[in-house]
Amino acid sequence: EAGVTQFPSHSVIEKGQTVTLRCDPISGHDNLYWYRRVMGKEIKFLLHFVKESKQDESGMPNNRFLAERTGGTYSTLKVQPAELEDSGVYFCASSQARGRVGYTFGSGTRLTVV
Amino acid sequence: GDSVTQMEGPVTLSEEAFLTINCTYTATGYPSLFWYVQYPGEGLQLLLKATKADDKGSNKGFEATYRKETTSFHLEKGSVQVSDSAVYFCALSPTGNQFYFGTGTSLTVIP
Numbered sequence: 001e002a003g004v005t006q007f008p009s010h011s012v013i014e015k016g017q018t019v020t021l022r023c024d025p026i027s028g029h030d031n032l033y034w035y036r037r038v039m040g041k042e043i044k045f046l047l048h049f050v051k052e053s054k055q056d057e058s059g060m061p062n063n064r065f066l067a068e069r070t071g072g073t074y075s076t077l078k079v080q081p082a083e084l085e086d087s088g089v090y091f092c093a094s095s096q097a098r099g100r101v102g103y104t105f106g107s108g109t110r111l112t113v114v
Numbered sequence: 115g116d117s118v119t120q121m122e123g124p125v126t127l128s129e130e131a132f133l134t135i136n137c138t139y140t141a142t143g144y145p146s147l148f149w150y151v152q153y154p155g156e157g158l159q160l161l162l163k164a165t166k167a168d169d170k171g172s173n174k175g176f177e178a179t180y181r182k183e184t185t186s187f188h189l190e191k192g193s194v195q196v197s198d199s200a201v202y203f204c205a206l207s208p209t210g211n212q213f214y215f216g217t218g219t220s221l222t223v224i225p
Contacts, residue, residue, distance in 0.1 A: 004157070035213075042118070043158075043203060043215035056211065091158060103213075105150075107157035 002026065004106035006092050012112045018080040021109045025074070025094030031055075032075050033095075033103060034067060038088035046090075049075060082113045116141045120204040120216030127194055127223050135189040135219045137178075137204035145206040147171075147180050147187040148213070153200045161189075161202070194223045 005024040013019050025032045034046040046065070047057040051072035060067070064083070069075040079086050089110050093103035121136040139147065149161040149171070162171030167182035176191045187204060204216040 033212075035215075037215075037218075040217065042217045043205075043213075045212045045214070048211055059212075093158075103160075105158035107155070 004092055004094050004104050006090075006106035006109050008109060009107065010110045010112075012114060013082055015084055015113055016081045018078065019082055019111060021077045021079075021090050021111070023075045023077070023092030023094075023106060025092070026096075026104055029094035029096050029104075030072070031095040031097070031103075032069060033093045034075070034077055035091040035093065036088050037091070037108075038085070043091065046077075079111075082111075084113050087111055087113045116145065116206060116208055116214045118204050118206055118214050118216040120202075121219055122217065124220040124222060127221070129196055129223055129225050130193045131223075133189070133191040133194045133198075133221070135202055135204075135221070137187045137189065137216060139185050139187065139204075139206050141185075141206055141208055143208055144182075145208040146210070147178070148205040148207065149176070149178055149187070149189050150203040150205055150215075151200045152203070152218075158203065194221070196223045196225055199223050 032049040035043050037043040045059040048055045049069045052069050066078045089108045091108045093105045095103045117140045146165045148163045150158045151161045162173040164171040164180035170179045178187050178189045201218045201220045203218045205213045207213045
């Protein structure tokens with residue numbers, strides 16, 4: 001089966017611009033998660049979708065970040081306007097059911113804000 | 115709150131050397147513990163996991179034992195290979211909904 005797909009793989013934008021990241025989960029996976037790793041620090045949870053609903057968005061850093069998952073399939077994460085501190089690697093993961101078996105992660109989008 | 119502290123890198127080893135990457139955690143309850151690996155240009159891959167105290171996770175020659183008394187989950191491998199060069203992340207999940215990761219340890223194995 002296809003894995004979790006993220007694009008773009010890299011994005012370089014100027015401060016103040018808008019960027020939209022996309023994640024295509026594994027088909028049939030209801031749970032979709034966004035994480036972020038900033039500047040070599042720990043990978044931090046951003047939010048969790050169950051189908052199209054936001055189950056937990058406690059990790060979203062501020063209102064410049066907007067995540068959507070229309071139709072419960074792919075998800076987008078928009079940053080508007082981007083700031084320098086938003087630079088990092090954004091990971092998406094999906095799972096079929098809740099549980100401790102571990103997710104399937106995508107390869108990430110490296111975002112650089114200059 | 116829940117958190118993971120792992121050994122800072124980078125770590126450079128010669129091929130066939132012994133590897134230990136330390137990981138300790140803080141958590142309420144009884145989380146599951148994981149090691150993820152990220153090879154260059156790829157996503158995070160589950161390397162091994164343990165779901166309860168004294169469980170040993172193992173995969174590809176790597177091992178880690180869930181030690182509740184020391185709140186640790188150290189990663190070990192007896193003989194590393196060049197192909198093991200990657201970034202290793204220790205993680206815990208209290209509920210299965212959210213993971214808490216460490217900062218990652220970069221490993222480079224030289225021939």
